[in-house]
Amino acid sequence: xxxxxxxxxxxxxxxxxxxxxxxxxxxxxxxxxxxxxxxxxxxxxxxxxxxxxxxxxxxxxxxxxxxxxxxxxxxxxxxxxxxxxxxxxxxxxxxxxxxxxxxxxxxxxxxxxxxxxxxxxxxxxxxxxxxxxxxxxxxxxxxxxxxxxxxxxxxxxxxxxxxxxxxxxxxxxxxxxxxxxxxxxxxxxxxxxxxxxxxxxxxxxxxxxxxxxxxxxxxxxxxxxxxxxxxxxxxxxxxxxxxxxxxxxxxxxxxxxxxxxxxxxxxxxxxxxxxxxxxxxxxxxxxxxxxxxxxxxxxxxxxxxxxxxxxxxxxxxxxxxxxxxxxxxxxxxxxxxxxxxxxxxxxxxxxxxxxxxxxxxxxxxxxxxxxxxxxxxxxxxxxxxxxxxxxxxxxxxxxxxxxxxxxxxxxxxxxxxxxxxxxxxxxxxxxxxxxxxxxxxxxxxxxxxxxxx
RNA sequence: GGCGCCUUGGCGGAGUGGCUACGCAGCGGCCUGCAAAGCCGUUUACACCGGUUCGACUCCGGUAGGCGCCUCCA
Numbered sequence: 001x002x003x004x005x006x007x008x009x010x011x012x013x014x015x016x017x018x019x020x021x022x023x024x025x026x027x028x029x030x031x032x033x034x035x036x037x038x039x040x041x042x043x044x045x046x047x048x049x050x051x052x053x054x055x056x057x058x059x060x061x062x063x064x065x066x067x068x069x070x071x072x073x074x075x076x077x078x079x080x081x082x083x084x085x086x087x088x089x090x091x092x093x094x095x096x097x098x099x100x101x102x103x104x105x106x107x108x109x110x111x112x113x114x115x116x117x118x119x120x121x122x123x124x125x126x127x128x129x130x131x132x133x134x135x136x137x138x139x140x141x142x143x144x145x146x147x148x149x150x151x152x153x154x155x156x157x158x159x160x161x162x163x164x165x166x167x168x169x170x171x172x173x174x175x176x177x178x179x180x181x182x183x184x185x186x187x188x189x190x191x192x193x194x195x196x197x198x199x200x201x202x203x204x205x206x207x208x209x210x211x212x213x214x215x216x217x218x219x220x221x222x223x224x225x226x227x228x229x230x231x232x233x234x235x236x237x238x239x240x241x242x243x244x245x246x247x248x249x250x251x252x253x254x255x256x257x258x259x260x261x262x263x264x265x266x267x268x269x270x271x272x273x274x275x276x277x278x279x280x281x282x283x284x285x286x287x288x289x290x291x292x293x294x295x296x297x298x299x300x301x302x303x304x305x306x307x308x309x310x311x312x313x314x315x316x317x318x319x320x321x322x323x324x325x326x327x328x329x330x331x332x333x334x335x336x337x338x339x340x341x342x343x344x345x346x347x348x349x350x351x352x353x354x355x356x357x358x359x360x361x362x363x364x365x366x367x368x369x370x371x372x373x374x375x376x377x378x379x380x381x382x383x384x385x386x387x388x389x390x391x392x393x394x395x396x397x398x399x400x401x402x403x404x405x406x407x408x409x410x411x412x413x414x415x416x417x418x419x420x421x422x423x424x425x426x427x428x429x430x431x432x433x434x435x436x437x438x439x440x441x442x443x444x445x446x447x448x449x450x451x452x453x
Numbered sequence: 454g455g456c457g458c459c460u461u462g463g464c465g466g467a468g469u470g471g472c473u474a475c476g477c478a479g480c481g482g483c484c485u486g487c488a489a490a491g492c493c494g495u496u497u498a499c500a501c502c503g504g505u506u507c508g509a510c511u512c513c514g515g516u517a518g519g520c521g522c523c524u525c526c527a
Contacts, residue, residue, distance in 0.1 A: 028527070072525075157455075157523070225527095229527065257527070259527075295465065308465050354475075354476090443490080
């Protein structure tokens, strides 16, 4: 079990994960009012792979990624389409599961829905009211920010000059402009509501995460993550709610991923420069999308464009080619094993995926340079193990189907043509094979057929 | 205006006080009937100006430009 360090947003320091007890990880998932874009996919990939790595190191990690399925935006989007908001939310939740499922990374250990956590949400709000950290006003319930002294400790903002709301007209109901809604009374045109001690309504934006995180992971848990745009106000407010209610820390480490940018501007549904995850997978494939998302350090912004995606495709092809020639199986030699070790070291050091990938590519080059080096036997085994850790294990999988009889026949005919040095005929057959989806590679041991993309 | 971050070679993107990141693309070469794959070489990368230092891309200060959050947002 390696010592794993993660940069904590709150303290700005690298903190070491505890070796005792469960590693609870909560990452904020999407609000499902439309299909998710590739920026939304970044935390899903980062935290899924982090949990996978920790488990492989022997840490008892549990990953929870929520779905926020009740929200103003959902009402608005549903009204535009003229369908019930619950129907839109269900549709988009299903789309989210499908789109992220196509990444081939499996599912998080828990994926709670806000609408299925209403009980704990109401209880949490009631506690805050009882403790004097929240108050009812006109059927709404607001959190009293000034009742929580530590407010601002995550985002390091002075409480002066702050004002928040969800674009509604609740201003007059608040005692203080800093306060934010925990519970919103049912309004005209809204088609979902739950009973509560303050009348029918629905949760505010931040409270659902506090409740779901506690329900799934207890409090405190180890890592709370999400996009860097959630630091304020979302995560700041989660801290205020949870810590004011329970009198103890919410999470030990705050881990935030950087934004994906198009033309140096962040990808955002409200800006409209979005690229849907499903579209990216359709065009470049899941492996390329995953490779792209781990091509930069999780905390840094990542440039988006066709170039980077195409580069990911090409890089994957290099790895796949190597694995075709060096299929996993043999036990890894010392040098190959050392590369795998450094790969894991990089991941243990603030989850540095680009540095880890360097080890993968370095290993490929070394093994290609010195194919007879004993220390590099089993390089394919080592490489496949590394790639599996970052969700690219499929690069090691052999094509599901070998060449069919027709292709083999053509290949044999081409071999004959080559023997008689009938190059024209040989090239002609090569073109025919290409049309059948096979690329011919002539090597020392004869010609091979490799599936074309 | 407040808080924080960034500026690396054609592109993406790591990293370190003195040593080739890596990948993609281009160019040249090796191999090859040709091609593919692979290998080698290559295009003198670290925004600018000062400072600290024997030595800075890597630390400090400033300048310019850019970004994020402060309103919904991964």
